[in-house]
Amino acid sequence: MDSESKLPGRVVVREVGLRDGLQSIARTLPTADKRSWLRAAHAVGLREVEVGSFVPARYLPQLADTAELVAFARTLPDLCVSVLVPNLRGAEAALASGAHAMIVPLSASAAHSQANLRKTPDAVVAEIGRMRALRDASGSTTLLEGGISTAFGCTLQGAVAPAEVLRLVQALLDVGVDRISLADTVGYADPLAVRRLFAQVRELAGDRLWAAHFHDTRGLGLANVFAALQEGVARFDASLGGIGGCPHAPGASGNVATEDLAWLLRSMGIDTGLDLPALLALRAQLVRWLPDEPLHGALWRAGLPRTLAPQPEVPA
Amino acid sequence: MDSESKLPGRVVVREVGLRDGLQSIARTLPTADKRSWLRAAHAVGLREVEVGSFVPARYLPQLADTAELVAFARTLPDLCVSVLVPNLRGAEAALASGAHAMIVPLSASAAHSQANLRKTPDAVVAEIGRMRALRDASGSTTLLEGGISTAFGCTLQGAVAPAEVLRLVQALLDVGVDRISLADTVGYADPLAVRRLFAQVRELAGDRLWAAHFHDTRGLGLANVFAALQEGVARFDASLGGIGGCPHAPGASGNVATEDLAWLLRSMGIDTGLDLPALLALRAQLVRWLPDEPLHGALWRAGLPRTLAPQPEVPA
Numbered sequence: 001m002d003s004e005s006k007l008p009g010r011v012v013v014r015e016v017g018l019r020d021g022l023q024s025i026a027r028t029l030p031t032a033d034k035r036s037w038l039r040a041a042h043a044v045g046l047r048e049v050e051v052g053s054f055v056p057a058r059y060l061p062q063l064a065d066t067a068e069l070v071a072f073a074r075t076l077p078d079l080c081v082s083v084l085v086p087n088l089r090g091a092e093a094a095l096a097s098g099a100h101a102m103i104v105p106l107s108a109s110a111a112h113s114q115a116n117l118r119k120t121p122d123a124v125v126a127e128i129g130r131m132r133a134l135r136d137a138s139g140s141t142t143l144l145e146g147g148i149s150t151a152f153g154c155t156l157q158g159a160v161a162p163a164e165v166l167r168l169v170q171a172l173l174d175v176g177v178d179r180i181s182l183a184d185t186v187g188y189a190d191p192l193a194v195r196r197l198f199a200q201v202r203e204l205a206g207d208r209l210w211a212a213h214f215h216d217t218r219g220l221g222l223a224n225v226f227a228a229l230q231e232g233v234a235r236f237d238a239s240l241g242g243i244g245g246c247p248h249a250p251g252a253s254g255n256v257a258t259e260d261l262a263w264l265l266r267s268m269g270i271d272t273g274l275d276l277p278a279l280l281a282l283r284a285q286l287v288r289w290l291p292d293e294p295l296h297g298a299l300w301r302a303g304l305p306r307t308l309a310p311q312p313e314v315p316a
Numbered sequence: 317m318d319s320e321s322k323l324p325g326r327v328v329v330r331e332v333g334l335r336d337g338l339q340s341i342a343r344t345l346p347t348a349d350k351r352s353w354l355r356a357a358h359a360v361g362l363r364e365v366e367v368g369s370f371v372p373a374r375y376l377p378q379l380a381d382t383a384e385l386v387a388f389a390r391t392l393p394d395l396c397v398s399v400l401v402p403n404l405r406g407a408e409a410a411l412a413s414g415a416h417a418m419i420v421p422l423s424a425s426a427a428h429s430q431a432n433l434r435k436t437p438d439a440v441v442a443e444i445g446r447m448r449a450l451r452d453a454s455g456s457t458t459l460l461e462g463g464i465s466t467a468f469g470c471t472l473q474g475a476v477a478p479a480e481v482l483r484l485v486q487a488l489l490d491v492g493v494d495r496i497s498l499a500d501t502v503g504y505a506d507p508l509a510v511r512r513l514f515a516q517v518r519e520l521a522g523d524r525l526w527a528a529h530f531h532d533t534r535g536l537g538l539a540n541v542f543a544a545l546q547e548g549v550a551r552f553d554a555s556l557g558g559i560g561g562c563p564h565a566p567g568a569s570g571n572v573a574t575e576d577l578a579w580l581l582r583s584m585g586i587d588t589g590l591d592l593p594a595l596l597a598l599r600a601q602l603v604r605w606l607p608d609e610p611l612h613g614a615l616w617r618a619g620l621p622r623t624l625a626p627q628p629e630v631p632a
Contacts, residue, residue, distance in 0.1 A: 007508070158622045188621050190583035191542045192323070218621070219576040219614030220583065223539040226507045260535040267506035267536065298535030305504050305534070306474045 008234035010271045014048040014211060015041050015258055017286075018069070019084055021243030022062050023053065024254065025293055031065045033289050035072050040282045041240075042076040045273040046258075049073060050082040050103065050237070054090035070097040082145070086117060091131040094142060101143040103181070104128050106172070108165045109154030112185075121168055129175030145179040145210060146172040151197065153188030162197050169204050179210035183237075184224065187217020191227035198231040213237040214256050216296065217245075221256040222264050229270075236261055240279075241286050242296030257297030259283050263304075276304060324550035326587045330364040330527060331357050331574055333602075334385070335400055337559030338378050339369065340570065341609055347381045349605050351388050356598045357556075358392040361589040362574075365389060366398040366419065366553070370406035386413040398461070402433060407447040410458060417459040419497070420444050422488070424481045425470030428501075437484055445491030461495040461526060462488040467513065469504030478513050485520050495526035497553075500540065503533020507543035514547040529553035530572050532612065533561075537572040538580050545586075552577055556595075557602050558612030573613030575599050582624075592620060 018037060022029055029037075034051075041049055051073050052066030066083060073081040082101040085091045094102040106124045107113035113121050132144055150157075151165050165182070172180055182201060184194075194212075202209050212228045214221045214236070225236055242257035262274045283300055334353060338345055345353075350367075357365055367389050368382030382399060389397040398417040401407045410418040422440045423429035429437050448460055466473075467481050481498070488496055498517065500510075510528075518525050528544045530537045530552070541552055558573035578590045599616055 153621060153623045155622060186621070187618060188623055190580065192584040216614065217618045218579055218583075219538055219573070220580055222535055223542045223580060226539045226542060257535070263534055264506065264536055264539060267534075268508040298532065302503060302533045305469060305502070306471060307469045307504055 006232050007229050007268070008232060008270065010234065011229070011265050012048055012235040013046060013258060013261055013265075013272055013274065014050060014082070014235060014237045015046050015240065016050040016213070016237045016255060017239035017241070017243055017258065019050040019052050019063065020237070020255055021239040021241075023060050024244050025062065025290065027290070027292075028062045028064075029289060031068060034065065034069055037240075037282075037286070037289070038069065038073050038076065040278075040285065042079055044275045044278040044282055047078055047273065048080040048082065048235075050084065051099075053084040053086070054093040054097075055084075055086055067093065067097045070099045074098055074100075084147075085131070088127060088130055088134065091134055095135060095138050095140045099142055101145055101179075102131070103145040103147045104131065105147045105149050105183075106168060107149050107154070107185075108160045108168055109150040109157040111157035112150045112154045115156055122171070125168065125171045125175055128172065128177060132176040143178040144176070145181060146177040147181045147183055147213065148172075149183045149185040151182040151189075152184045152193055153186065155186045162193075162200065165197060166200055166204060169201050173205060173208065178208065180205050180208055181211040181213060181237075183213035184215055185213075187215040187220070189214065189224050190220060191223045194224045194227040195231055198228050198233055202231060209233070211235040211237055215254055216242060216256050217254070222260060225256065225261060225264060238262075241283050241290075241300075243286075243290070243293065254296070257299070259299050260297045263299045266308075276308070280304075322548050323545050323584070324548060324586065326550065327545070327581050328364055328551045329362060329574060329577055329581075329588055329590065330366060330398070330551060330553045331362050331556065332366040332529070332553045332571060333555035333557070333559055333574065335366040335368050335379065336553070336571055337555040337557075339376050340560050341378065341606065343606070343608075344378045344380075345605060347384060350381065350385055353556075353598075353602070353605070354385065354389050354392065356594075356601065358395055360591045360594040360598055363394055363589065364396040364398065364551075366400065367415075369400035369402070370409040370413075371400075371402055383409065383413045386415045390414055390416075400463075401447070404443060404446055404450065407450055411451060411454050411456045415458055417461055417495075418447070419461040419463045420447065421463045421465050421499075422484060423465050423470070423501075424476045424484055425466040425473040427473035428466045428470045431472055438487070441484065441487045441491055444488065444493060448492040459494045460492070461497060462493040463497045463499055463529065464488075465499040465501040467498040467505075468500045468509055469502065471502045478509075478516065481513060482516055482520060485517050489521060489524065494524065496521050496524055497527040497529060499529035499553075500531055501529075503531040503536070505530065505540050506536060507539045510540045510543040511547055514544050514549055518547060525549070527551040527553055531570055532558060532572050533570070538576060541572065541577060541580060554578075557599050557606075557616075559602075559606070559609065570612070573615070575615050576613045579615045579620075592624070596620075
């Protein structure tokens, strides 16, 4: 058991269902329901939430209330409020909203970058450099996070070379991002690739290596989480009920389900501050909010096992 | 990446759907369909299959054709044919059938042992000792495998102490089993517990530690497989389409799905000899054989990724 000592004692789960999940669903969840979701997410112990995306409403009408949600989420104590921004205009909106962090996606796949943003990866890096300058000029404390997507492969391009991911990590560090995250956007990662790449990125980025974002498209989501934990990664994105798929693989399940991730961590005695029964109750509420959407995950079906000891910490 | 060197280069997947899967399904799959399944399983590259169970037909009418299936499976080249046996009478039938291996379940949970077999774990160990004597007296080469179930916890009893599992491992070795396997019968295992327990059992059993049998009840099945791989375990049970649940958790998904396990291994470059597209086609056939049964697994929805390189070995 050579890796046990590396496992973090505490892990932060970042809920991304309100952004990554809802953007892939045709219906627009009313703002009032999103506020209820945020309030409940905070109550179950979540302390980082990605609440939306500053993209033009004509592209993602589901997320048009992002500024309003940031304002509401900032009223919840000790909640780190993130938003996704695709470009400099989005960054301006994020800074104006008072979000604590803005996450900028950068495709390691050149083909995906063109298809998604009509820019090369290096053009995106340059834009992120301009966001850093904008943030500094504004005097804002909003953190700047580069989120490298398709880091393990791409539906359009196929293989993505780890060397290219590492080159982009260095480029992001050079333009001054505060944090770097890696995303397996289309479910191509495997546990060995995860261990190798995160170990290499850690060498370059040190403490600026922030979160891992895994999709469960082919069932390997939690195995990949365990692999990343063994490399000391201590922050994971997840979405309630596993909502949020890949637009290139219709019907494929999307993000790792928050409740399953919480269970994986809890089962190994890793502190998340999350109240699992309350999290399952919130998932049941999501079913009512999104009655026609297929949700994912496994824990909700079987429930918590009898061996579950009392929570080490129950959030207030 | 401290553990990579430990990962086995080749792993054997043992298909248990015909026993563990079908016994949990009310309908009886006709023998002709089971023969087709076996033939196709062999064709996709599976070389170990558990074909049934020698229990009285009044308990499990779904498996009443086990002797006939052993005879058929033995005609398929290089296929190791296993059966489950619950007691000495079952062992007699297994020896008479010519099965290559007989697997005897032994609950590490005293409560589960009583509920399932109306015997204490130690009484089962004693019975296994008598099976060894019977096998030796018969001159048969059928291997004797002790399968320790509820090794990570039990729905009835709750926690199962690792020390009790280790005690039973030693007791099984003492009565002369050829192989020992560990099963997480109800989906209570977590990756850390898997690494710890398999490492300890390896110390005791050495090469007689044989297979790991994980259920995906709460979504941790493949994460547990990855954990066991890191302890050098190189043989895993799985069932096509993830059929085979836990009778104490209705609707909960059961065994790790063969096709998802094969994908996990393939994604890490571990040789299984399995033809993945053919395995997915066989899963599609299982849907037609069991039209009303909910199947499980993730790979079938998303399909194989574009990055999949040609198979290192395509079975004939």
